Amino acid sequence: MQKYVVKVLRGRPRDRGGYSDLTGIMQVTIITESHLHVGQGPGRPLVIIDENGIKRLSGRRMSAQDLSNYVKIEPAVIAFSRTAGRLAIPGGTIKGNIRSRLELSFKAKGGVVRACFIRAGPAIEKLELPGRLGWRHQRIWVPAVYEERGPPCNLTSDNVVCLLCDLFGTAGLKSLIDFSDFVLDEGDVGNLEIVELPYNMRLEAVKPDSRFHGSLHFKNLKPEELGLLLFGMAIRRGSLSEPALLGRLKYNKSVDGRKFGRIRYKVEELRLSRYSAPLRYGGAEVRPGETLQGIGLDELLGQLVQEALNKFTGELTLINEVGAVEQLGQLR
Helix, strand or coil: CCCEECEECCECCCCCCCCCCEEEEEEEEEEECCEECCCCCCCEEEEEECHHHHHCCCCCCCCHHHHHHHEEEEEEEECCCEECCEEEECHHHHHHHHHHHHHHHECCECCEECCCCCCCCCCCCCCCCCCCCCHHHHHHCCCHHHEECCCCCECCCCCCECHHHHHHCEECECCCEEECCEEECHHHHHHEEEEEECCCEEEEEECCCCEEEEEEEEEEECHHHHHHHHHHCCCCCCCECCCEECCCCCCCCCECCECECEEEEEEEEEEECCCCCCEEECCEEECCCCEECHHHHHHHHHHHHHHHHHHCCCCECCCCHHHHHHHHHHHC
16 A cells, blocks of 8 residues: 545634534543553653651751762653643643544545644655554554645635644634643542653553543534544543553553553533533433533433544544554564
C-alpha cells in the first residue's frame, strides 16, 4: 500500500456568538487500568527531606554531615503533571487524545475525508519495520496513515475548516468543546509511585484503579456530533468506554513487566444548559437545565454514538487500540 492524496471536506465554521442545538456539560472520570504517566520535559533530581530529623537539630547550623543524614537527592525523575499542586491530567492532553483518535478514525470515502491532520506528519510511503520508531502507531491506524490530507485548517488564511476543526478549533477559530484539567481523586493520591525502568528512566506514575475527575463543556453541537465526541472517547455503548490509550509508553505491550497508558473514560452525568435545545432519547427527553444520570444516561449515550455511526457510515474506522497493541506485541 502506498500513500495517496485525498480531499479534505471543508466549509464555513458555524456561528460562535449565539446558541443553537446542544449546549451543556459532561462530568467525566478517567479510570486507569494500568500504570499511567502524563508529563513532559526532562527529569529533575528528587530531593527527599527528613523534616523530623531536621527539627531535632534545635535551630543549630546544619553541618555537612547533617545534610547527608537528613537530605537525600535521588536520581532524576520525570514528574507527573500537576495543577495547583495536585496530580492532574491537563485538559489540553485530554482534548488532544480525543481529537487525535477521531482524526485517525476518519477515513476517506469516495476520495473525500472530513478531518485534516492538525499536527500529524506527512503521509507514509510504507510501514516501518517492527522495532522502528512509530511502527505500532502506523499499524494500528491504517488506512489513515497513508492518506495525504494536505495542510491543516487555518482560519486566519482560509475561510473554511474541516468538521473536526469546527468542533475542536484551529488557528483563528475558538473550540466548541472545552476540557477542564482532570484531577486525581484525593483518596488515590497514595497510588503515586516512582517507577524504575530500563535505560535509567524513572517516572512518577499512578497505579491501576486510580481515578481522575474533570468536566467537558460543549456548545452548539448536533446530536451526531455529540455522539462523535463520545466515539473519540472510545465509548461505544453506555457510559463506560472501551479501553483506550493515553500518556507515555502507551504503545508498548509492557515495559519491564508493567503496562502503561491503559485507561477508560466514564461519563458520570450530562447536564444541558438552559440555552440548549432538548435532547430526546427512546421515549424520554432531557430538557434545557436538566441533568441525566444512571440507566437513562447509558441509553442516551449509546443512542448518540449510534447516530454518529449512522451519519458517518463508511467513514469511521472501529479500532480497539489496546487490543491491537497486545496483538502487535507478538511481532517483537
